[in-house]
Amino acid sequence: MDGRYVHIGRLLAGGFEDGEAAIRGWIYRTRSSGKLCFVTVRDSTGVLQVTVARGSVPDADFEGAKRALIESSVQCSGTVVKDERAPGGFELRAASFTVLGGSDNFPITEYRSEEHLLNYRHLWIRSQELTRIMKVKSSALAAAREWFSQNDFYEVTPPIITSNSCEGGSTLFELKYFGERAYLSQSAQLYLEAMMYSLERVFALTPSFRAEKSRTTRHLAEYWHLEGEEAFVGNQENMTLQEELVSAMVTGAARRNPEELRALGRDPSELLGMVPPFKRLSYGEAVKRLRDRGAAFEWGMDPGTNEERLLVEGEEKPVFIYNYPKEIKAFYMRENPDDPRTYLCADLLGPEGYGEIIGGSERETDGDRLVERLKAQGSPLEPYQWYLDLRRFGSVQHSGFGLGIERLLRWVCKQEHIRDTIPFPRTINRVYP
Numbered sequence: 122m123d124g125r126y127v128h129i130g131r132l133l134a135g136g137f138e139d140g141e142a143a144i145r146g147w148i149y150r151t152r153s154s155g156k157l158c159f160v161t162v163r164d165s166t167g168v169l170q171v172t173v174a175r176g177s178v179p180d181a182d183f184e185g186a187k188r189a190l191i192e193s194s195v196q197c198s199g200t201v202v203k204d205e206r207a208p209g210g211f212e213l214r215a216a217s218f219t220v221l222g223g224s225d226n227f228p229i230t231e232y233r234s235e236e237h238l239l240n241y242r243h244l245w246i247r248s249q250e251l252t253r254i255m256k257v258k259s260s261a262l263a264a265a266r267e268w269f270s271q272n273d274f275y276e277v278t279p280p281i282i283t284s285n286s287c288e289g290g291s292t293l294f295e296l297k298y299f300g301e302r303a304y305l306s307q308s309a310q311l312y313l314e315a316m317m318y319s320l321e322r323v324f325a326l327t328p329s330f331r332a333e334k335s336r337t338t339r340h341l342a343e344y345w346h347l348e349g350e351e352a353f354v355g356n357q358e359n360m361t362l363q364e365e366l367v368s369a370m371v372t373g374a375a376r377r378n379p380e381e382l383r384a385l386g387r388d389p390s391e392l393l394g395m396v397p398p399f400k401r402l403s404y405g406e407a408v409k410r411l412r413d414r415g416a417a418f419e420w421g422m423d424p425g426t427n428e429e430r431l432l433v434e435g436e437e438k439p440v441f442i443y444n445y446p447k448e449i450k451a452f453y454m455r456e457n458p459d460d461p462r463t464y465l466c467a468d469l470l471g472p473e474g475y476g477e478i479i480g481g482s483e484r485e486t487d488g489d490r491l492v493e494r495l496k497a498q499g500s501p502l503e504p505y506q507w508y509l510d511l512r513r514f515g516s517v518q519h520s521g522f523g524l525g526i527e528r529l530l531r532w533v534c535k536q537e538h539i540r541d542t543i544p545f546p547r548t549i550n551r552v553y554p
């Protein structure tokens with residue numbers, strides 16, 4: 122920060138008592154009575170009560186403070202005073218108070234519907250709640266990048282506009298592309314596989330797009346996808362990498378943002394306990410567990426929200442379910458040599474019923490099998506020619522995974538709805554603001 126100004130968070134940490142300080146930020150709350158204005162100011166680090174008294178500041182400053190509506194941007198200076206009654210334990214007794222940018226009547230009041238908040242999302246993202254979530258998200262991403270870097274992964278930048286689908290046609294967003302047909306990426310996986318041949322371990326953080334046609338609390342039409350791809354790695358080692366990554370992200374967030382997490386209702390010590398290993402259940406074991414717990418679930422079925430909740434009941438940490446039946450998974454996975462009805466793959470389920478956070482698999486290296494599967498699902502081969510080529514030039518065992526950042530954040534920040542883990546949610550009925 123500009124040397125003359127101090128962040129509120131630093132000021133609240135102590136050491137400024139009875140000294141002079143200047144802050145700047147936005148009016149969070151304000152009330153005035155006669156000769157006194159109590160203005161609570163927020164910046165990116167905290168909130169501080171500023172007392173503006175007539176006579177202690179120039180008259181124009183006092184009038185400005187009195188008139189200023191919430192969300193006006195301000196700067197002020199004065200004396201820091203310890204005051205138990207003030208939020209955070211300190212207040213600033215103003216010697217100057219300047220309104221930088223005035224504010225109209227703020228359209229978000231205490232009584233507001235969900236719909237109203239979504240319509241004013243561009244302003245609602247200033248709320249304490251969303252600010253906390255965005256801080257936790259930033260920390261989790263920083264921890265992920267750190268982990269990848271420590272584990273010899275290169276960050277790469279795959280395309281977002283693609284000519285083929287990765288996860289099946291039903292959720293594809295189509296767009297016009299200079300007279301041709303193209304799609305918004307559902308996953309960078311196929312491109313990461315191509316880059317794995319030179320860099321061995323790659324990762325990318327990209328938006329992924331899914332035309333999800335139902336309203337749920339865990340699907341977005343645009344989400345941030347953190348994907349890794351690793352040469353010479355099989356399905357079990359792939360899971361080991363994933364649990365290490367998830368652990369690094371959630372413990373990293375817990376260490377960096379304990380206060381934010383507490384305010385969101387998440388005890389950071391729970392997150393600090395998310396250390397490897399995570400339990401691994403085969404799909405067969407999962408079927409048995411579901412049936413033992415009373416679900417009418419048959420081998421071959423795809424576990425839905427309720428089944429995922431039932432599967433993690435009594436578990437404190439996330440749980441892997443591995444080797445699913447082929448029918449319910451994507452074409453690129455490697456057939457399980459020990460049980461050809463299944464693929465070598467795994468989903469990671471979050472605890473507390475938050476559901477699938479990661480989907481990963483070992484990849485099929487046999488080009489003929491890939492061709493058969495693409496044909497079987499009715500996909501034209503032409504757009505996949507480049508992908509099939511990869512198997513013709515030095516193919517090796519490899520695996521990878523995709524982690525839904527907002528899915529992880531929904532769990533970590535204890536959010537009912539996934540939309541509150543992304544600043545501008547895109548869902549079936551919303552693309553504004």
Ligand code: NSS
Nearest residue numbers: 308310340341344348478479480521522523525528
């Ligand atoms: O479809 S996935 O299960 N798997 C893939 O896309 C692989 N191609 C990834 C890979 O191996 N590189 O999606 C991966 C994750 C999934 O576990 C969720 O956490 C998240 O992506 N995901 C979503 N998050 C939010 N909204 C929607 N609609 C969504 N769909 C998947």
